[in-house]
Amino acid sequence: MSDQRVLIVDDEEPARQGLSEIVSNWGYVTETAADGREAVERVDSFAPLVVITDVVMPNLDGFKLLTHLKTEYPETAVILLTGQASVDAAIRAVKDEGAFYYFEKPIDMRRLQLVLRKAAEYSSARRENEVLRRQLRQYGVFGEMVGASEAMREVYTMVEQVAPSSVSVLVTGESGTGKEMVARSIHKLSPRVNQPFIAINCAAVPETLMESELFGHEKGAFTGAADRRIGCFELANNGTLLLDEIADMPFLLQAKLLRVLEDKHVRRLGSTKETSVDVRVIAATNKDPVKAVQQETLREDLLYRLNVITIHLPALREHRDDIPLLVQHMIEELSKRHNKPAQLISPEAAEMLLGYHWPGNVRELRNVIERAVIICQGEQIEERHLPFNITGQETSPTTDAVMIPIGMPLDEVERRVILSTLARSDNNKTRTAETLHISLKTLHNKLKAYKEAGSEKDEG
Numbered sequence: 001m002s003d004q005r006v007l008i009v010d011d012e013e014p015a016r017q018g019l020s021e022i023v024s025n026w027g028y029v030t031e032t033a034a035d036g037r038e039a040v041e042r043v044d045s046f047a048p049l050v051v052i053t054d055v056v057m058p059n060l061d062g063f064k065l066l067t068h069l070k071t072e073y074p075e076t077a078v079i080l081l082t083g084q085a086s087v088d089a090a091i092r093a094v095k096d097e098g099a100f101y102y103f104e105k106p107i108d109m110r111r112l113q114l115v116l117r118k119a120a121e122y123s124s125a126r127r128e129n130e131v132l133r134r135q136l137r138q139y140g141v142f143g144e145m146v147g148a149s150e151a152m153r154e155v156y157t158m159v160e161q162v163a164p165s166s167v168s169v170l171v172t173g174e175s176g177t178g179k180e181m182v183a184r185s186i187h188k189l190s191p192r193v194n195q196p197f198i199a200i201n202c203a204a205v206p207e208t209l210m211e212s213e214l215f216g217h218e219k220g221a222f223t224g225a226a227d228r229r230i231g232c233f234e235l236a237n238n239g240t241l242l243l244d245e246i247a248d249m250p251f252l253l254q255a256k257l258l259r260v261l262e263d264k265h266v267r268r269l270g271s272t273k274e275t276s277v278d279v280r281v282i283a284a285t286n287k288d289p290v291k292a293v294q295q296e297t298l299r300e301d302l303l304y305r306l307n308v309i310t311i312h313l314p315a316l317r318e319h320r321d322d323i324p325l326l327v328q329h330m331i332e333e334l335s336k337r338h339n340k341p342a343q344l345i346s347p348e349a350a351e352m353l354l355g356y357h358w359p360g361n362v363r364e365l366r367n368v369i370e371r372a373v374i375i376c377q378g379e380q381i382e383e384r385h386l387p388f389n390i391t392g393q394e395t396s397p398t399t400d401a402v403m404i405p406i407g408m409p410l411d412e413v414e415r416r417v418i419l420s421t422l423a424r425s426d427n428n429k430t431r432t433a434e435t436l437h438i439s440l441k442t443l444h445n446k447l448k449a450y451k452e453a454g455s456e457k458d459e460g
């Protein structure tokens with residue numbers, strides 16, 4: 001509360017001093033200005049969350065001050081104080097000019113106190129938002145990729161370094177971490193940018209069709225091959241080919257692929273002619289490539305050929321500090337796309353997103369935000385707009401922690417710790433009792449009590 005600043009503007013000295021005193025008694029830090037022009041000078045250094053201003057003043061009146069503030073400091077809330085003569089204009093200022101509220105004199109102080117609190121809340125949420133936006137502009141984006149963490153910067157650097165050449169790149173990382181995005185960014189930053197970018201998902205194409213998909217076929221090459229077909233390699237000629245889920249490509253075909261990569265010629269199925277191709281290949285996998293080699297789903301020689309350069313994308317839980325930036329970026333993008341009002345997220349909801357372990361990584365985060373943007377009717381996304389698996393989880397698998405809000409009754413704290421320890425030790429009561437330094441008998445008694453309390457609740 002102590003750094004919530006309010007600027008009070010009124011040309012009548014006793015009025016502004018009186019109001020300033022009252023407002024500072026409510027716990028705000030106040031400053032005063034005698035007219036609009038003085039106020040304009042003050043806001044730069046004082047940076048108030050809220051400006052309470054009289055309307056009729058010499059030099060610069062309240063409406064002009066409002067216009068100035070809305071262009072220069074759009075996150076500052078402005079409350080207008082009007083005499084009877086300018087009530088209509090004040091109503092319009094609230095409706096069309098972005099004033100937060102207006103009061104007709106004499107001012108109802110109880111009401112002002114309430115409105116002021118709302119205005120300060122609104123404005124500080126907006127300001128936080130503005131800080132994020134600036135961060136994003138300054139250093140948090142790389143093309144379409146968002147994230148300012150050390151881990152993401154390393155990724156950007158790698159992308160920049162490999163883009164100009166035609167070396168093969170292997171992109172690894174869990175599902176939803178942005179592997180395809182990296183592949184597209186490499187293409188966009190490369191001299192091949194105006195040539196095709198073709199992506200093929202090796203896990204999605206049936207094994208029997210894979211070869212023809214990659215290399216093409218002539219009419220009648222096999223049963224069902226009614227027409228001649230161009231394969232991905234030829235389609236991507238002079239451009240970039242992304243082989244997604246490379247470890248899911250049929251093992252035998254991997255040998256053929258390797259040969260194409262080495263001599264840069266493809267032969268369509270059913271054809272005797274070879275065509276030369278110039279394709280930059282980027283491969284991606286969400287598996288550990290070394291393990292895939294051990295399990296014989298990925299050929300070792302192909303792996304060596306592909307991973308001249310490896311770019312590894314961190315799981316989202318390994319760069320949580322990027323979550324606020326990502327969220328802000330996604331809210332803006334998705335509310336524009338769906339034509340929705342959401343612009344910010346409440347601190348509580350943001351906290352929930354930070355604490356979650358994100359098994360589906362950035363894709364999952366994006367889906368959560370998209371859903372929230374669609375169902376949120378107002379400007380701010382709240383906890384209730386988030387799915388239950390995020391807000392309702394009591395324990396976090398990555399940190400082995402239990403959520404204990406301040407003020408939770410001690411019995412409940414004990415119950416949560418006991419039950420989650422039990423769950424974490426696969427229901428092994430002896431181990432749970434040992435871990436918690438209590439006797440097995442005590443544990444049994446407690447569990448029995450919880451059970452009874454639970455069934456009482458069910459009946460009641």
Ligand SMILES: Nc1ncnc2c1ncn2[C@@H]1O[C@H](COP(=O)(O)OP(=O)(O)OP(=O)(O)O)[C@@H](O)[C@H]1O
Nearest residue numbers: 145146147174175176177178179180181286362363
């Ligand atoms: N750094 C990022 N900034 C913004 N959006 C991102 C970022 N990383 C991923 N995304 C978004 O997350 C989604 C998943 O990204 P992408 O398809 O590139 O992941 P992937 O690693 O290829 O996933 P999969 O292994 O499941 O194919 C996309 O909607 C993408 O726009």
Ligand SMILES: [Mg+2]
Nearest residue numbers: 179180244284
């Ligand atoms: Mg992908």
